[in-house]
Amino acid sequence: MFIDDVKIFVKGGKGGNGAVAFRREKYEPLGGPAGGDGGKGGSVIFVGDEGLTTLLDFRYQKHIVAPDGENGKPKNCYGRDGKDIRVKVPVGSVVTDLTTGAVLADITRHGQEAVIARGGRGGRGNTRFATPKIPAPEFAEKGEAGEEREIRIELKILADVGLVGFPNVGKSTLISALSSAKPKIADYPFTTLVPNLGVVQAKDGRSFVAADLPGLIEGASEGAGLGFRFLKHIERTRVIVHVLDMAIKDRDPHADYLTINQELENYNPKLLLRPQIIAANKMDLPEAEENLKILKEKIRDVPIIPVSAYARRNLDELVYKIADVLDSVAVDAFLEPVREEIVEYKFTPAPPPFTITKAEDGVYVVDGPAIRRHFERTNFDREEEVKRFAQRLRRLGVDEELRKLGVKHGDPVRVIKYEFEFWD
Ligand SMILES: Nc1nc2c(ncn2[C@@H]2O[C@H](COP(=O)(O)OP(=O)(O)OP(=O)(O)O)[C@@H](O)[C@H]2O)c(=O)[nH]1
Ligand SMILES: [Mg+2]
Known part of the structure; x- marks a missing residue:
């Protein structure tokens, strides 16, 4: 099952309390302070993992709470720190605090770590408060509470290129021809139900990741068909490859092109800022040639590469074109900026001392x-x-x-x- 949006609760462990203790030695009834510090609470840390492709695990793990730190002990013994909990998340996970709306992390690399809920600091034991004037303090610090938050994790696929288009135009056929991805291909709409990723290798050594996405239809941005759920995955692709069926019977490739772009714009107008390449597919079929001529007359500002995914024709030209355009777009051009959380402290002026x-x-x-x-x-x-x-x-x-x-x-x-x- 492909799950790309979950809400869960995370909490860091509480810090252990500092201890109040005194040395008890023979012939020394009132020894010095000997209360140790409390341990730090464990943190909840997310780690990017390439091996994961879905957030399914979080369906069964809605609460993640790191252990508390141990309290400090007599004889100046420290309490043990609570262990950090490391949770694997797929690369492409965006973590948001549901209360503040702040983006806490955008996990874009394998092995990347982000602290999602920090454990509390341990309290200092009374030993640390001893001064010449108060050599045996009878107080210690309490451990700090761990951070806790309701968070949303969204998986937004991190592909360089997104293949978009109506159902049945040949997106999956194209990705299977370009990469080793093996998506289901069939002669009916909505064959692809979840995104498929494939690594495409150009003959000159350049490579990129392409995502084959479920087909879009008119109204997708309002929830029609399957498309809407997957439009967010296009948000992070740097280049959009618009796949058209050039031999379509009862529609017109140019109209298809406009419809899909309208859906992209309705969903997020910024999507249209992304460079596009048209893969004019199914050129092996007889009606295609005439349609291509018309399309080229109507669209002049977007590169059109005629291909046949099925017959594997002209694919190199398409791959080179994609690689060239990718080279011109910064790697992080469309990543979400991670906003620093803004904490508002209420300023209560202290009363004047005199x-x-x-x-x-x-x-x-x-x-x-x-x-x-x-x-x-x-x-x-x-x-x-x-x-x-x-x-x-x-x-x-x-x-x-x-x-x-x-x-x-x-x-x-x-x-x-x-x-x-x-x-x-
Ligand atoms: N003749 C011809 N048929 C093709 C070509 N590319 C794909 N097809 C056929 O078109 C049909 C749909 O192909 P898919 O790759 O499943 O289409 P899709 O765009 O992934 O469809 P959805 O997953 O439903 O969105 C299949 O029967 C393919 O064999 C092509 O270049 N030429
Ligand atoms: Mg498909």
């Missing part, structure tokens, strides 16, 4: 949450602590601010309820 106002008696009053916190923790009977309090105010920038307001050495300053002399 305010300075002038009281009615002319004395400057310093107040604020940070000041109050220090104020409450200070025992003003002890000179040492008062000094530390003053130091903290200085560090908060209180002194500087007072100076700017014109306060001089020896002036009185009120901090909450005590009055001090300003020392400069």
Whole structure:
């Protein structure tokens, strides 16, 4: 089964918590901190794999969750990291975040890796927070949560060339003549139900990948026939080879050409920017010659290469023409740009640590949450602590601010309820 569009849930593992622990040694009841760091959570990583041609596996795997990191342990032991989960996806997979719409990854190469859901960082253990002032901290960091997202994976075939045209015009016959691809060929419309890829080798050594796509009909861009589901695969081809049946009985090749182009345009107007080559097929049949003459009169801006896929006639000319046009189009000309995810941080301004106002008696009053916190923790009977309090105010920038307001050495300053002399 060819599945090219799935929605799944991915989640990175949570980071392990940092540990709070202390050394317990003989004769040393209150040893130093010894809490280890938590391990990192595992990430969900997608890896491009040429061997895969469908997203079928994701039908049965709708949740991919990487393991958590282990919590930190005593004796400064690290928690183990959660293992990353590597998931193989076909080359050509485009991964989108369903919530933000951002393209997370476009896997275009075999072995290419993309982190789809990052695991959380592990928390640091209390050992890491020890300072000369707090030699035995009783706290540690918690592990960070892993990223989690609903994603869409779309397989958009990465072929250099897409063969498009009405059903039964000979697209599959053509790809089987040009490459070793072996698609089903039959004399009825909609023989091809899923894209077929083939590697085409020109005699001069150049090569390219061609995709034979299910036939398109009028209204394909609105869902008629099979075409719509597969139009997206044309989006990433660099050159469109438009296959026409030159011996068609009750239609006209030129009308077919216009109809298909109209469908391409309806689906995505950018598709018409792609260089086209017309493979005028079935030239072995008698009616073809006359039709070719008419077609050449009507279409002058697109190269027309008459071929017979069935009789294998003039195929080299077609291959060279395709290779030449490919040489003129940049390899990444039509790839989707991977948009960086834009995270909006709400900016909540922190409250100012202090305010300075002038009281009615002319004395400057310093107040604020940070000041109050220090104020409450200070025992003003002890000179040492008062000094530390003053130091903290200085560090908060209180002194500087007072100076700017014109306060001089020896002036009185009120901090909450005590009055001090300003020392400069
Ligand atoms: N005479 C003649 N018949 C051809 C030629 N190319 C293809 N055919 C025949 O046309 C019919 C349709 O060929 P396919 O290759 O299956 O056509 P298709 O475009 O892939 O059709 P869908 O998959 O239905 O879109 C088959 O009977 C082929 O044998 C050709 O160059 N000359
Ligand atoms: Mg076919």
